[in-house]
Amino acid sequence: MASDRIFGLVTLITAVAYLAAATQIQTNLFSGEYLPKLFPMLIGGVAAVSSLFLLFKPDPEPDWPAAGSWVSMGIAVLVLSVYAVLLTPLGFIVPTAFAAAILSYQISPNAKPAMIAGVGLSLGLFVLFKFALGLGNIVAYRIPTPAKLWDAISILIPFVGH
Amino acid sequence: MDILSNLALGFGVALSPFTLFLAVCGCFLGTIIGALPGLGPSNGVAILIPITFTLGLDATSALVLMTSVYYGAMYGGRISSILLNIPGDEPALMTTLDGYPMAKQGRAGDALVLSGVASFVGAFLATIGLMLLAPSLARVAFLFGPAEYFALYLLAFCTLGGMASNNQAKAALAACIGLGIATIGVDSSSGLPRLTGGNLHLYDGVDFLVAIVGLFAIAEVFFFIESHGKGSSIGVKLDKVRVPWADIWETKWTMLRSSGVGFVAGILPGAGASLGSFMAYMTEKSIAGEKGGFGTGVPKGVAAPEAGNNAAAGGALVPMLTLGVPGSGTTAVLLALLMTLNITPGPTLFTDRPEVVWGLIASLLIANIVLLLMNVPMVKVFVKILMVPAWILLPGVTMISFVGIYSLSGSYFDLLMMVGFGALGYILRKLDIPTVPVILGILLGGNMEDALRRAMTLSDGDAMYLFSSPIAIGLWIAAIAGFVAPMFLRNILKKPQAVTD
Numbered sequence: 076m077a078s079d080r081i082f083g084l085v086t087l088i089t090a091v092a093y094l095a096a097a098t099q100i101q102t103n104l105f106s107g108e109y110l111p112k113l114f115p116m117l118i119g120g121v122a123a124v125s126s127l128f129l130l131f132k133p134d135p136e137p138d139w140p141a142a143g144s145w146v147s148m149g150i151a152v153l154v155l156s157v158y159a160v161l162l163t164p165l166g167f168i169v170p171t172a173f174a175a176a177i178l179s180y181q182i183s184p185n186a187k188p189a190m191i192a193g194v195g196l197s198l199g200l201f202v203l204f205k206f207a208l209g210l211g212n213i214v215a216y217r218i219p220t221p222a223k224l225w226d227a228i229s230i231l232i233p234f235v236g237h
Numbered sequence: 238m239d240i241l242s243n244l245a246l247g248f249g250v251a252l253s254p255f256t257l258f259l260a261v262c263g264c265f266l267g268t269i270i271g272a273l274p275g276l277g278p279s280n281g282v283a284i285l286i287p288i289t290f291t292l293g294l295d296a297t298s299a300l301v302l303m304t305s306v307y308y309g310a311m312y313g314g315r316i317s318s319i320l321l322n323i324p325g326d327e328p329a330l331m332t333t334l335d336g337y338p339m340a341k342q343g344r345a346g347d348a349l350v351l352s353g354v355a356s357f358v359g360a361f362l363a364t365i366g367l368m369l370l371a372p373s374l375a376r377v378a379f380l381f382g383p384a385e386y387f388a389l390y391l392l393a394f395c396t397l398g399g400m401a402s403n404n405q406a407k408a409a410l411a412a413c414i415g416l417g418i419a420t421i422g423v424d425s426s427s428g429l430p431r432l433t434g435g436n437l438h439l440y441d442g443v444d445f446l447v448a449i450v451g452l453f454a455i456a457e458v459f460f461f462i463e464s465h466g467k468g469s470s471i472g473v474k475l476d477k478v479r480v481p482w483a484d485i486w487e488t489k490w491t492m493l494r495s496s497g498v499g500f501v502a503g504i505l506p507g508a509g510a511s512l513g514s515f516m517a518y519m520t521e522k523s524i525a526g527e528k529g530g531f532g533t534g535v536p537k538g539v540a541a542p543e544a545g546n547n548a549a550a551g552g553a554l555v556p557m558l559t560l561g562v563p564g565s566g567t568t569a570v571l572l573a574l575l576m577t578l579n580i581t582p583g584p585t586l587f588t589d590r591p592e593v594v595w596g597l598i599a600s601l602l603i604a605n606i607v608l609l610l611m612n613v614p615m616v617k618v619f620v621k622i623l624m625v626p627a628w629i630l631l632p633g634v635t636m637i638s639f640v641g642i643y644s645l646s647g648s649y650f651d652l653l654m655m656v657g658f659g660a661l662g663y664i665l666r667k668l669d670i671p672t673v674p675v676i677l678g679i680l681l682g683g684n685m686e687d688a689l690r691r692a693m694t695l696s697d698g699d700a701m702y703l704f705s706s707p708i709a710i711g712l713w714i715a716a717i718a719g720f721v722a723p724m725f726l727r728n729i730l731k732k733p734q735a736v737t738d
Contacts, residue, residue, distance in 0.1 A: 078667075078668060079668065082664075082668055086410055086414075090413075093417060093432070096432050096434075097431075097432070100424070100429075100431040100432070101427070101429040101430075101431070102427055102429070103427045103428075103429065105426055105427055105428070107426075107694075109698075110426060110690050110693060110694070111424045111426065111427055111429075111431060113689065113690075113693065114416075114420060114685075114686040114689055114690070115417070115420045115431070115432065118413050118416045118417050118420070119413075119417070121409060121413050122409075122410060122413035122414075122417065124409075125406040125407075125409040125410040125413065126406075126410065128406035129406050129407065129410065132406070134403075134404055134407075134668075134669060137667050137668060137669065139667070140463045144462065144463045147462045148459050148462050148463070148663070151458065151459065151462055152656060152659075152660055155455070155635070155656045155659075156653060156656055158639065158652075159639070159649050159652030159653050159655075159656060160649045160652075160653070162639065162643055162649065162652065163647070163649055167640070171636050174632075174635075174636070175632035175633070175635070175636055176632075178458065178631065178632040178635060179628045179629065179631075179632045180628075181462045182458075182461050182462055182465060182627055182628045182631055182632075183465060183626070183627065183628035184465075185628075188628065189628065192628060192629045192632060193632070195629075196629070196632055196633050196636060197636075200633070200636055200637065200640070204640060208288070208292060209292070210288075210291055210292075210640070210644065213291070213640060213643060213644045213647075214640065227649070230649060230653075
């Protein structure tokens with residue numbers, strides 16, 4: 076019940092914000108005054124009506140996981156985000172070993188197999204991509220300068236990064 | 238004998254040693270992808286698209302490889318359904334109903350081989366149906382103008398939402414999320430950015446591959462974290478595998494009927510393979526009656542959904558190729574593949590690039606035969622691969638997804654967006670909001686908007702133009718019916734629940 080209502084409220088606010096943004100779409104002589112706005116406004120309208128339905132006729136509550144699983148999933152999102160920004164400055168092997176090991180640990184909490192999985196996956200995939208598939212330019216390893224490393228990490232910090 | 242000469246053209250394209258090698262690789266890879274719990278045809282193909290793209294294969298080779306993976310995954314899905322009682326994807330759910338009980342009776346090998354043969358019959362007949370039907374449908378599609386196309390896209394969203402979801406509002410919301418994301422980026426007619434929030438990374442729009450891999454593959458990781466990788470160990474032992482000729486002979490009519498039912502269900506836009514396997518199973522169940530013993534592990538209960546499911550997969554290619562409107566999640570991913578290869582599906586595809594269409598059809602036939610030959614003797618190898626524990630498999634899949642998406646643009650922004658889509662996919666699926674309309678919205682949003690704009694420009698802004706031809710009116714009626722009817726049919730067509738231990 077509550078989950079659907081909260082989700083409906085979030086989508087309703089998003090839909091209204093989207094509609095507001097749609098009215099502000101810039102147009103020019105080539106596009107005509109209303110054509111670039113028409114389709115976004117239709118979508119926003121349908122989304123707002125559907126959100127209202129969700130608010131007033133919610134489905135039964137789904138089985139949400141326990142608090143511990145939420146923490147694990149939060150860690151997973153964080154690890155994957157850090158992995159995403161570090162892939163460019165650090166290259167493939169080192170970040171992959173850490174990210175894969177932590178993910179593996181979140182799925183099955185055994186430290187030793189998780190570490191082996193991390194290192195094994197990192198090296199195995201490196202060999203696969205570099206030598207079997209010829210994608211060496213994508214999985215190359217790099218040694219970054221501290222400034223570049225900070226540049227990458229700062230992307231994830233609100234209002235600091237670019 | 239137009240078809241035969243076209244088919245000869247197709248085989249001429251698809252039968253070189255290199256493409257045959259790709260077909261074998263694709264079938265093997267696809268069967269593994271389908272067999273692994275948590276990986277189905279949609280996410281398997283989605284992860285592999287960016288990698289194929291980076292490998293620099295030409296259009297035909299890439300198409301052969303990916304269709305083999307697609308068909309292979311449809312085949313492989315039955316392995317985890319029968320042995321683990323875990324359907325790899327939604328259409329495979331019906332196979333668990335009789336497949337798992339049959340495996341528990343010690344007939345796991347028989348069930349696997351029988352379902353392999355049924356898959357072959359379904360897919361083979363559907364490919365022939367595709368060959369006969371698609372060219373004539375492509376001729377009808379020439380009559381479609383912008384108003385008709387707009388109505389057709391609407392029909393796809395309505396039926397997909399109506400069939401696939403338990404709540405129409407949620408399905409509509411999912412489609413809106415996808416369409417809304419599709420409108421982000423530089424506008425096609427004015428050349429000005431819209432709805433980007435000033436973010437330079439969004440000027441290009443959101444790549445559908447980022448969304449597909451995020452919603453399908455990354456979201457799966459969160460489900461495994463939630464369940465801590467439980468339920469992925471083999472529950473049933475598989476001993477000697479031999480060919481159960483008697484069962485195959487006994488189910489011959491079941492396979493033929495189910496293929497027909499599945500093919501028709503697959504053609505309906507938005508319905509796809511889930512409806513195909515469901516209808517095939519239900520039809521056979523009512524023909525067999527009470528004595529048939531459906532649900533207790535009878536061979537017919539294994540053959541019917543597998544033939545129906547694979548026939549529907551072939552049938553779903555008909556609207557995808559002729560109209561550019563995919564019928565299911567997996568065909569949506571295949572449409573993404575065609576768009577990545579710069580091939581625009583639609584009626585002109587058959588006249589402009591016959592070598593692509595007929596090469597695709599020929600490669601489907603080849604993939605089918607390779608799969609049958611591979612699956613019966615090698616089923617034990619695939620069962621071994623199922624033993625890979627989730628804590629190695631899922632991190633591996635994630636890392637491959639990252640490399641694939643990173644290879645598209647080399648931008649961290651796409652990767653962060655993919656993680657975001659993964660989290661969104663988890664929340665949506667938890668709330669029982671279908672994710673396929675989101676994908677379809679991102680894929681088709683641009684075309685749908687173009688159709689609307691052209692219609693509005695032609696009619697000088699008169700909305701009634703959208704209802705100006707009989708075809709358009711028919712499509713609108715079908716769309717509304719497809720959206721509304723399932724609300725009333727839901728009580729009658731109750732889906733059977735999976736068997737529990």
